[in-house]
Amino acid sequence: MKFQSTRDQSAAKFSAAQVIKQGLAADGGLFVPESIPTLTADEIKALCSADYPTRAAKILGKFLTDYTEEELLADCRAAYAPTSFVGGAAPLVALDDTIHSLELWHGPTAAFKDMALQIMPRLLSRALTKTGEERTALILVATSGDTGKAALEGYKDIDRIKIAVFYPVDGVSRVQKLQMQTQTGDNVYVCAINGNFDDAQTGVKKIFSDDQASKYLDEKGYFFSSANSINWGRLAPQIVYYVSAYCDLLNAGKLKMGEKMNVTVPTGNFGNIFAAYLAKLMGLPIDRLVCASNKNNILTDFLRTGTYDRNRDFHLTMSPSMDILISSNLERLIYFTAGTERTAKYMASLNKTGAYTVDADVKNKIDESFCGYFADEEETAKTIRRTMERCGYLADTHTAVALSAAEQYIAETGDRKPMVVASTASPYKFANDVYNSLYGETPSDPLAALDELSEKTATEIPYPLRGIGERKVRFEDVVPSANMWEAVQKYLG
Numbered sequence: 001m002k003f004q005s006t007r008d009q010s011a012a013k014f015s016a017a018q019v020i021k022q023g024l025a026a027d028g029g030l031f032v033p034e035s036i037p038t039l040t041a042d043e044i045k046a047l048c049s050a051d052y053p054t055r056a057a058k059i060l061g062k063f064l065t066d067y068t069e070e071e072l073l074a075d076c077r078a079a080y081a082p083t084s085f086v087g088g089a090a091p092l093v094a095l096d097d098t099i100h101s102l103e104l105w106h107g108p109t110a111a112f113k114d115m116a117l118q119i120m121p122r123l124l125s126r127a128l129t130k131t132g133e134e135r136t137a138l139i140l141v142a143t144s145g146d147t148g149k150a151a152l153e154g155y156k157d158i159d160r161i162k163i164a165v166f167y168p169v170d171g172v173s174r175v176q177k178l179q180m181q182t183q184t185g186d187n188v189y190v191c192a193i194n195g196n197f198d199d200a201q202t203g204v205k206k207i208f209s210d211d212q213a214s215k216y217l218d219e220k221g222y223f224f225s226s227a228n229s230i231n232w233g234r235l236a237p238q239i240v241y242y243v244s245a246y247c248d249l250l251n252a253g254k255l256k257m258g259e260k261m262n263v264t265v266p267t268g269n270f271g272n273i274f275a276a277y278l279a280k281l282m283g284l285p286i287d288r289l290v291c292a293s294n295k296n297n298i299l300t301d302f303l304r305t306g307t308y309d310r311n312r313d314f315h316l317t318m319s320p321s322m323d324i325l326i327s328s329n330l331e332r333l334i335y336f337t338a339g340t341e342r343t344a345k346y347m348a349s350l351n352k353t354g355a356y357t358v359d360a361d362v363k364n365k366i367d368e369s370f371c372g373y374f375a376d377e378e379e380t381a382k383t384i385r386r387t388m389e390r391c392g393y394l395a396d397t398h399t400a401v402a403l404s405a406a407e408q409y410i411a412e413t414g415d416r417k418p419m420v421v422a423s424t425a426s427p428y429k430f431a432n433d434v435y436n437s438l439y440g441e442t443p444s445d446p447l448a449a450l451d452e453l454s455e456k457t458a459t460e461i462p463y464p465l466r467g468i469g470e471r472k473v474r475f476e477d478v479v480p481s482a483n484m485w486e487a488v489q490k491y492l493g
């Protein structure tokens with residue numbers, strides 16, 4: 001299996017190891033597989049009796065053909081070990097006769113980013129060997145919260161990789177800050193910057209494109225790499241849990257082989273829902289893909305009108321991981337429905353004017369699989385309350401956006417196929433807002449909110465967040481955003 005850029009008409013080809021190491025294509029496009037491997041009914045049947053790591057190795061093997069079966073299985077067993085994913089890697093919980101919550105947050109940071117970031121560093125480590133790279137990869141991350149912690153947990157103590165994470169000193173929650181400051185591992189560094197998330201992001205980009213910095217690193221035996229969500233190594237592992245959910249529905253007798261399920265995904269960068277689309281293209285029986293947005297409903301508008309227009313207000317919401325106006329992975333869907341030439345044209349227009357409109361044939365193709373709904377802040381809070389009252393189920397703010405979208409879709413269409421809703425964060429990760437949605441008040445202390453939520457709902461705090469206030473703080477550096485490179489140099493020694 002080879003990969004190419006979404007924008008490259010000459011269609012130069014790369015191996016999986018190369019694209020995982022490189023991240024972004026040289027022309028600014030994203031890497032996509034040159035063809036879609038198939039998943040047959042017999043293969044799905046065989047996966048029904050397999051555990052999650054085996055399911056994952058099998059699916060990954062269809063794309064990562066330059067990795068051996070043994071390598072993939074060993075990495076998947078290590079990544080999705082029961083000690084990391086307590087309660088299972090991606091358990092499917094029935095909320096009623098139709099809606100099922102696919103819980104993707106049982107990993108070490110209590111958010112769905114773990115599903116990819118626990119395996120991708122292992123794939124990168126092997127990619128270095130496979131591509132004859134002798135230097136150590138230095139991962140630089142700017143984070144507004146969730147990604148930084150998930151990347152730290154994923155890359156910690158992985159061979160031939162170091163990671164440095166920068167976050168805005170006043171731009172993350174108390175829990176998120178503590179999660180990062182107390183990070184363990186010998187190859188990790190965490191630093192706060194005086195500035196907002198954009199300053200951190202700009203600082204990282206500046207270091208990446210600074211020739212002096214690259215030269216300095218090269219002399220020391222390092223090179224820059226990124227853990228960005230557009231890396232194919234993060235996308236491929238996300239296909240697995242949709243296949244796994246289908247197997248679980250078969251095993252539970254809720255579907256017969258070949259019958260279709262629907263999927264709803266709370267969407268930000270369009271990575272998670274695009275993985276579901278890939279599963280569908282491979283042959284997994286999926287009918288509708290419901291794209292759920294919060295008040296930043298640019299994708300809802302795009303799916304309804306065919307026009308993507310980022311010239312609009314940006315809203316901070318209680319589902320911050322979906323507060324996004326440029327959904328980078330959407331480019332991959334455009335590529336699959338419009339081809340390289342028009343992808344390059346639309347993306348140039350997005351760069352220049354902040355907007356593009358797809359042609360009618362592209363819109364029709366997208367309509368065959370996708371539809372979009374959104375939930376504003378009030379509807380999100382109501383959904384958290386309603387889900388607790390109706391199903392006794394505690395949903396986080398992102399999952400609630402998706403549950404609302406799924407309910408809107410079902411009410412509008414009457415479609416009663418099993419609906420798999422991706423649940424992307426533990427409610428405890430956003431305990432304050434969840435508590436407030438349920439009880440109409442905010443606990444005085446953000447850390448106390450976890451205990452109070454646990455007591456009132458009789459549910460358990462997931463292990464990564466238990467006792468977080470008592471852990472040893474290791475990283476307290478705060479630097480001006482202009483001094484991020486100095487901080488990296490100091491870290492490397």
Ligand SMILES: *Cc1c(COP(=O)(O)O)cnc(C)c1O
Binds near residue numbers: 146229270273
């Ligand atoms: C990252 C994230 C999302 C959005 O996923 P995309 O792949 O960017 O669409 C949704 N919910 C949570 C909790 C997240 O961390």
